[in-house]
Amino acid sequence: MLLIRPIQQSDYPALMQIAAESGAGFTSLPVNEQKLKQKIAHSEHSFAVETDKPGNQGYLFVLEDTESGEILGTSGIEASVGLSTPLYHFHQSTVVHHSNELNVFNPVEVLTMCNDYTGVSEICTLFLREPFRNGLNGRFLSKVRFLFMAEQPKRFAKLVIAEMRGVADDNALPPFWQWLQTYFFSIDFPTADHMIGVGNKGFIADLMPRHPIYVSLLPASAQQVIGEVHENTKPALKLLENEGFIHRGYVDLFDAGPTVEAQLKQIKSVRQSHRVKVVIEADTAVRKGVNQLAVCNCETLNFRATFTDDCRFDSERNALLISPAAADALKVADGDFVRYLNLDKGAK
Structure with missing residues (x-):
């Protein structure tokens, strides 16, 4: 039988294996013993605490084969993001350059760094190991979060988001990152990715461009992936779109993957449970x-x-x-x- 339950300390070896298998770009599970053990301890505390409002809780579930004892995947929820460390996004919007004298009306897309999702809940850390990506396993692993949230609505915010992994090349490097590295950073993507995974996000505010970025000035390779998801992430995005999640122009700072959102009460699986x-x-x-x-x-x-x-x-x-x-x-x-x-x- 396949069973989903809260993670516990004895699951650490399996969580480390999943972190290694998930690869670069999966920042919620860094290959770091201290951080993974902290994540487990934080989850255990979050499930145990009595609360009637969202706070700094993080709930991490594991999918277990009860016959073999093997852990097949993970799924998580952050009750309220951006409270202890900032949650940054680029927001894609349009500005208009207009001149009556020259009869010019020119709308252009810009990216602006923001913290607009501070305080919302986030579903995250969804990973099903390759050998078990069949049947309804992935669907179950994703939807179980909505069952938990439907049963415990006071623990979560009214708005729920999900950050989707962006496009990467054959070397697991996001094309969107390359222009940032060239002009604003002196570190490679794996280093930046690891720093975010272990919670060291101060360099983002220090080094990221502070003013809106004109999308048309970016390299074509970067422009083409804004709001697009990694090939392996497409099934997860489709599941969320079927739940009613939509993209409102917010993308990841480094790989430009879309962040999608939905009102908790309007999520299909919440309404239909x-x-x-x-x-x-x-x-x-x-x-x-x-x-x-x-x-x-x-x-x-x-x-x-x-x-x-x-x-x-x-x-x-x-x-x-x-x-x-x-x-x-x-x-x-x-x-x-x-x-x-x-x-x-x-x-x-």
Whole structure:
């Protein structure tokens, strides 16, 4: 059975492996022992703390194969970003150069560095290891965050963002970065990427251009990737677009990947998830469903989630019928509440 749960200290070797596999550009998981162990400890504290408002909490989940004990991937949520360290973006907008005398009306795109997303929640750290990118694994790993947020809305901001990885060449170097390195920095991309990953962001404010940048003055290679995503990130972006996330012109400083946003209450999986009582049904013929459902308990510290078609919603009893094995994995008993969501494509 595949199970999603909060990360714990014993998962450190698996998290380090995932950090190494994720490669350059995946700044939320730096290949750094101290930072990864801090991230685990911070997550454990965040799940344990009692709060009714978003703050400096970070929730990190792992996807585990309960039979083998292997960790297949990660998924995370930051409750409120930009509070302890600034969160920078470029915002792409249009200015108009206009002269009545010359009869010239010339709109031009500019990039302006900003902190507009300070205080919002962020879904992040989504990574499914290559051998397990099949079936509904990726969909489950992404959507489980929305089940948790739907169950714990007071822990999160009204607006939710996701930073998508930008385009990189065969050497994992973003074309957008190259002009920045040439004119503003004296360090290479892996160094800058590592510094951001371990939280050393002061150099951004020190060295980044402080005035709006005219996009038309950038090299063509940089212009072409603004707002575009890495090939490996396209499935994740499509999932979020289907959830209702949109791009409003905010892009990453270094690879120009888009940041997308949605109101928490308007996210499709939040709206379409249901909170019901559970009935443990031993008879497979009675409980067997036709759709793959993601199901989670309603806990915080002991949060558990799985997906299966071996369950169904019984409208007469207004309850979800699940197997004893699923109940054991979710740590629920008859009469407990769970939240479920249809994972099948096109589900309404």
